[in-house]
Amino acid sequence: MIDELQKAIVLAQKLGGEFADARFETQKAKQINVVNGSIRTFSSIERSGVAIRVKFRGAWGLASTTTLTSDALKTATRNAFKLAKTANTYSKEKIGINETTFLKKKSAAKIKIDPENINTEEKLKFVFSLDEAQKAADKRIVSRTSNYVESLKNFELVNSFGSQLEWNEIRTSFSAMSIALESGKREMGFDNMGGTVGYELVKETDPHVFGTDVAKGAVEMLSAVKPPSGLITVIVDPDIAGVLAHEVMGHASEADEAIRHRSFLSDAIGKTVASNLVTMVDNGTIAGAYGSIPFDSEGTPSSRTVIIEKGVYKGFLHSLETAAALNSNPTGNGRTQDYNRRVWVRMTNTFFEPGNWKLEEMISDTKKGLLALKAISGMEDPVGGGFQVRALKGYIIENGEKKNLVRGLSLTGKALDILKTVDSVGKEFQLTPGLCGKGEEDYIPVTSGGSYMRAKIIAGGE
């Protein structure tokens, strides 16, 4: 397909396109979903398409097709150029793209065991083991869901700078969710794992332990009490810290939001935005992490970008376009969901760097507070900078000791108010895999995380 993509670029330039790129994607995925002891879904997906993007003065044209013939690509290229010209009619300023050194590279995913080489029976056995472990854990478990997903994406990309790239991304993930019921009260337990790894992720996991822990988590919640409310000292776990890093600070650090002044951090560079214990980065190069990518969807190699360094705001994540607009370097964050979607500035693996405290030390050092664990939902708010997360559970801390288990815990506040009160950061480090949308769509694989952090946060709940 590379030759056809090259022809598309030549045609785009001939038509008058100032910059063009063409990307061919093939996606293969398998998903197994077991519910209450029976297989609910076993599905396979294979999609292929080409996306051709052309820049003309102040606008982009994007055309994509799943018809992979030479004629269809020519039509798409002409269409992309025409679309760019049409959009440019209203444009007041030219889009700049700084020419980068062209790259000619092939990159293969570094995995130990290709999921495609594992027979289906073994994968099914693993998912059923997750289910059985949940069932055996406690009679109060009334609903069990277990999932396994493997995906392989192949990319070929060429652009008018002369880059020619071929790479693949392999991801493996699984999850389990239990619902416990007692006296009309329903509570949930949930956990997931995933990475840019192969089937070794499954091989290294004991499904009995994983499933049992999830089910016991749900049962444990049946005895949870209502959380306290008000501005409280809270120790958040790496998962909840990750929501703060990703949903608020991360989305607001996407340069396209900053350029549009839709970010509360638009004018924050060089300013102190957090306690000096806080350092936050986006790093798409972490081996095995779910959000890692060798190149973004524009062909820029992924990188480590420091967003906050010791409390001082350092900078944004960039695509080719935003880097040129803000006189910066592209950071490998121009990502797209698939050939049917446009490029936005997106995160990869976004987290707070670990500190020096052990969790036990943080608890024993807290006279009165909460330990909040496991995020089950979080709100994206790049405009207002508001933090809002619902934690699965928590513990009341009194005089340096963990006391009652609490449920339905909501944490809220202004992100910068919270970060300025961070007075201890833990040693333990964890990334949670997930899918991130820009607004309400365009989902891409990412991780978020960090360490245990202690800060003043508004808490409440039912």
Add this chain to the structure above:
Amino acid sequence: MQELDSLASLALKKAEKKGAEQVEAFILKSHIRSVYIEGSSPRLTDDKFETGLGLKLCLGKHVGFASGTINQEKNVEQIVNEAFSIAKTPQEDPYFRSLPNAEKITGEIKEAFSKETVEIATEEIVAKAMEVVKGAEEAKDVKVPLGMLRLANYSLYVTNSFGIEFGHRGTMVFAYFTAKATSSDKAGEGVEREWSTRIGTIDFDKVGKSIANRALATLKAESFKGELKGISLIDPVEASGLLSIIEFASSSEQVNKGRSPWINKLETEVASKEFTVEDDGRYPGGIRSALADDEGVQTFRKAIIERGVLKSYIYDSYNAGIAGVRATGNGFRRGTTSVEGSFTRSAVCAYSNMIIKPGKKTPEEII
């Protein structure tokens, strides 16, 4: 490219010839056009074509689902073979009863497809989006930092071994715009989403003025202090957020999985007597309106909650089979803001067009 019905029939025949006892083939062809506004002007326009097949295949209670993009007959063959290899796995689904039976589909559907939406030129789509910008920026200190207008033109065809042969052509328009208002020391944002099956029904100038007013209103807002107790008045946009909770609780999938809080609650009071909610698969101009759902099961209007009493769950064919009732035309693959990639999903239990029935008081009277 062959027509959708002949490609779906080809997939069905190939699968049956290989020995499948029940087969369902779903094909979706989509053409999506969008314009993205950034910084008050069009930044990107796109034009996307996709055709794909989703194939469910059953060997007894062994069910396999495979899907993929198709641009030649060879792809159909590959998808059939993949679905077969999945269905041949040893684990069966003991809850699977049957794919739906064919039934005579009657009635008509209004405003599901709009020729104007298909034929409108890209230049005019861009101009419509700019009407929003103009409408919003007439207000002092208001800008439109971000917006998107998307038009989908799609055809779907579903056929199965029990005689279902259902085709539907639809259009979908989704708009999402934000406005930002600034004063000397404050900034506020207004957001609006619009759905329609017809581009002509959306008043883009009005959308612009509305987001501007919302943004300006937030400038006047004060931080909430104190405890949140007592009565809240929710506007229709925010009230629609309640529907996702009702969809979850009334979904037969969640009931069968033991997750719904409304298990065994039919004919009992689950809400205030002022509250009536319907699901209407034929609501004129509704985003998912069609004579049948994405499994080819006839759609109709039904009460979910009537004067506070839970009257019905919603059923796709799989969950209806478990419950031993008829499916309610609620098996969907299509999304509510776009349709591309829908063929990669097996139909799931979802609402068609869920509506909270209006009461008799104006907001002013309620206040």
